[in-house]
Amino acid sequence: MSLIVFPAIDLKGGQVVRLAEGDMDRATVYGDNPAHQAALFAEAGAGFLHVVDLDGAFAGKAVNAGAVKGILDVFPGHVQLGGGIRDRAAVEGWFDLGVSRVVIGTAALKNPEFVKQAARDFPGGIVVAVDARDGFVATEGWAEKSDMPVVDMARRFEDAGVAALLFTDVGRDGLLKGCNVQATVDLARATDIPVIASGGVAGISDIRILSLHVEDGIEGVITGRALYDGRLDLKAALAVAAAAT
Numbered sequence: 001m002s003l004i005v006f007p008a009i010d011l012k013g014g015q016v017v018r019l020a021e022g023d024m025d026r027a028t029v030y031g032d033n034p035a036h037q038a039a040l041f042a043e044a045g046a047g048f049l050h051v052v053d054l055d056g057a058f059a060g061k062a063v064n065a066g067a068v069k070g071i072l073d074v075f076p077g078h079v080q081l082g083g084g085i086r087d088r089a090a091v092e093g094w095f096d097l098g099v100s101r102v103v104i105g106t107a108a109l110k111n112p113e114f115v116k117q118a119a120r121d122f123p124g125g126i127v128v129a130v131d132a133r134d135g136f137v138a139t140e141g142w143a144e145k146s147d148m149p150v151v152d153m154a155r156r157f158e159d160a161g162v163a164a165l166l167f168t169d170v171g172r173d174g175l176l177k178g179c180n181v182q183a184t185v186d187l188a189r190a191t192d193i194p195v196i197a198s199g200g201v202a203g204i205s206d207i208r209i210l211s212l213h214v215e216d217g218i219e220g221v222i223t224g225r226a227l228y229d230g231r232l233d234l235k236a237a238l239a240v241a242a243a244a245t
Contacts, residue, residue: 003211003241004220006050006080006196007041007227007234009034009071011064013055018225022131022138022170024054030228035070044234047077050198050222052103056084060106062093072098082129082166086111091118095125103166105129108157109137109148116160127196128157129166130187138170150183154191164219165191168198179206179221181213188217198222207237211244 010017012027016037020026031037038049051071055063061084062068072079081094082103094102101124108115108128119126130150131138137148154165167187169180177200188195194217197210201223210221221241226232 001214001219001244003207003214003218003244004048004196005046005207005234005237005241006048006220006222007046008050008052008222008224009037009041010052010054010224011067011083014064014067016228017054018228019054024058028225028228034067035074038071038075041234042075042077045238046234048220049075049077049079051079051081053081053083057082057105058084060084060086062090065097068094068099069097080127082127088114088118091122091126095122101125101127101163103127103129105131105166109153112156115162116157119157119161119163123161124163126162127164127166128154128162128193129168130154131166131168131170132183133170150187151190154187154193158192162193164194164196166196166198166222168222169200178202179210181206181209184210184218185213185216188213191217193217194219196220196222201226201232203231204233204236204240207232207240211241214244 015029016031016034017027017029053064078100080101081099085102085104086107104115132150137153167184179200184197
């Protein structure tokens with residue numbers, strides 16, 4: 001298995017943005033055509049995309065469905081999507097639209113049985129977001145911090161059949177501080193579920209380091225701001241990731 005690189009497209013008001021530490025008031029706009037951005041990532045060789053409906057994460061329901069459909073229309077690979085997916089209808093709606101995997105965060109903490117049932121009904125289609133602030137799970141679009149330790153949250157789903165855990169260090173997200181590799185690897189070693197790293201990727205070195213831990217259970221890495229700011233070349237990142245074993 002090689003490391004999967006997921007270029008990120010975060011949607012706010014139909015625009016492509018990146019937030020700093022998950023703060024909607026600290027958004028940088030990178031474009032007003034999400035479909036065009038998805039096409040550029042595809043041209044660079046990406047086979048996977050990570051898309052987030054940021055407005056949906058705070059509203060608890062889909063808000064940027066039109067923009068997501070535009071992405072799906074042009075991107076030939078797999079689209080993984082999160083943001084406000086908190087009930088069965090939302091899961092089914094996104095799969096019907098053509099999304100390959102859905103990411104569930106808040107509902108995974110507050111309604112784990114719903115997530116477990118979805119994982120059984122949609123094999124390989126459910127990713128659980130384990131978003132961390134100081135080692136504890138953050139919810140509601142990262143606006144709230146729970147009293148649930150990250151590892152306990154992850155282990156809750158070990159036998160549920162979820163496809164992966166998406167681990168984000170919220171304190172690093174969008175800040176280009178470097179991915180929290182140690183915490184990500186620790187989580188991967190503590191559970192049998194593959195882990196996707198997210199938050200803070202600053203450049204090619206993060207990709208190289210994470211690629212060394214594929215056997216520890218690191219499935220992939222999500223990167224956004226580093227790509228948009230030109231600090232990370234997607235083709236180079238894909239080449240490094242493909243060499244991982």
